[in-house]
Amino acid sequence: QICLSLVKLLFYLAHSPLGSIVLLDFQPRQFVMVDGNLKVTDMDDASTEELSCKEDDDCTLDFPTKSFSLKCSVAGKCEGINEKKNLFNAYRYFFTYLLPHSAPPALRPLLSDILNATGDLRYGINETLKAFEKVLHLYKSGLYLQKRPLLLKDYISLKGFRTVEGEAYKCWPSYSHLGCLLSIHSAEEAAAICNSQLQCQSFVVTQHTTWTGRPLASFQSSWTDLIPDTNAVVYIKRSASSGERL
Numbered sequence: 001q002i003c004l005s006l007v008k009l010l011f012y013l014a015h016s017p018l019g020s021i022v023l024l025d026f027q028p029r030q031f032v033m034v035d036g037n038l039k040v041t042d043m044d045d046a047s048t049e050e051l052s053c054k055e056d057d058d059c060t061l062d063f064p065t066k067s068f069s070l071k072c073s074v075a076g077k078c079e080g081i082n083e084k085k086n087l088f089n090a091y092r093y094f095f096t097y098l099l100p101h102s103a104p105p106a107l108r109p110l111l112s113d114i115l116n117a118t119g120d121l122r123y124g125i126n127e128t129l130k131a132f133e134k135v136l137h138l139y140k141s142g143l144y145l146q147k148r149p150l151l152l153k154d155y156i157s158l159k160g161f162r163t164v165e166g167e168a169y170k171c172w173p174s175y176s177h178l179g180c181l182l183s184i185h186s187a188e189e190a191a192a193i194c195n196s197q198l199q200c201q202s203f204v205v206t207q208h209t210t211w212t213g214r215p216l217a218s219f220q221s222s223w224t225d226l227i228p229d230t231n232a233v234v235y236i237k238r239s240a241s242s243g244e245r246l
Contacts, residue, residue, distance in 0.1 A: 001211050003098050004132045005038035006031070006090055007125070014083040014125045019048040022082035026089035036211050051078040063088060068121050083125050091118040102173040106144040110135050140212050142185035151191040155235040162204040162218070162232040164225040169199045171219065175210075180219040183210045187235060190217040194237070207231040 013021040023030070025045040031038050040046075053059050059070035059078035066088075071079045095118060099111045114131045117123040123131065138144040171180035180197070184190045187205055194200040202223035208216045223236045 001036065002033070002038060003090075003094055004136060005033075005036070006094055007129050007132050009038055009040070010083075010086045010090060011125050011129050013046075013086060016048075020050065020080070020082040021046050021048055022085050023089070026086065026093065028093055048082075051081050052076055053078050061085060061088070063092070065092075080124065084121050087118055087123070087125055087128065088121060091115070095119075104139070104144060106146055107135055107139060110138075136212070140214070142189070145185060145189060148192060150188065151195055152188045152235070154195075154238050155191055156238055157187075158226070158234045158236070160228060160230050160232070161226045161234045162206075162229040163202055163220045163223055163234060164227060169219070169221045171197065175216060176218075181216055182219065183212070183214040184217045185214060187217075187233070190219075191235065193217075194219055194235075200237075202234055202236040204229075204232050204234045 013023070023040065023046055025042070030040060030042055032041050033039075051059065053072035053076060056069065056072050059072050059081065061068040061070055061078075061081060061084060068084065068088075070081055070084065073079045095115050099115050100108070103111055110131070114123070114128065114135075117131075118128055169180055170177070171182070173182070175181040175183070180200075182190075182193060184193070184205070190203050190205060194203050197219065199221040200219045202220045204218045204220065206216050206218065210216065223234065226234065
């Protein structure tokens, strides 16, 4: 969410009515999340000036660990230097820390492609935004889910109940540091996640959703203590419930 919001912001800056705007003091502390959108807190160090040049050798974009050679346009300006400076700073301050983590395994290669392409400045802001929107579409639609055996049939579902929170265990990446709370596309995906975790005996699909509209599911190590919750559905492994009375 943070990276996508940042890319949308940089897309606007690259195509603003004032021209391509560069953030000269590009640091994480210069941004804040407001209602799920990343905002710039200080525009004092923003500029629309692009580096003047006479030849391509005048258009070197230097960073502490990398340098890039850009083209000198017929107008005597280094082509796209403001856009590329913003994009590489987004890569080194945000993408490298956020993109490799938390995504479903099937989407990680796509995010790695974005990471590598922006790190080498092979992508401009237009291509980067398009790549992010593709990943978001796959994520929200569930199209990233690979064909697999249907596992939900191995679970008993009880509507209007959930397990007590004391039976939660911790997992990564969880929306709660107290337990294993993950976003899912469907109960079928939750069943696959539960099957992949040795501690998991049941899971609860709640009415709470993430910013993408995906429901949250809480994965539990037990199921014996159920409490009423009209907004939840608990799924219990048939193997775990064998010999027990529901």
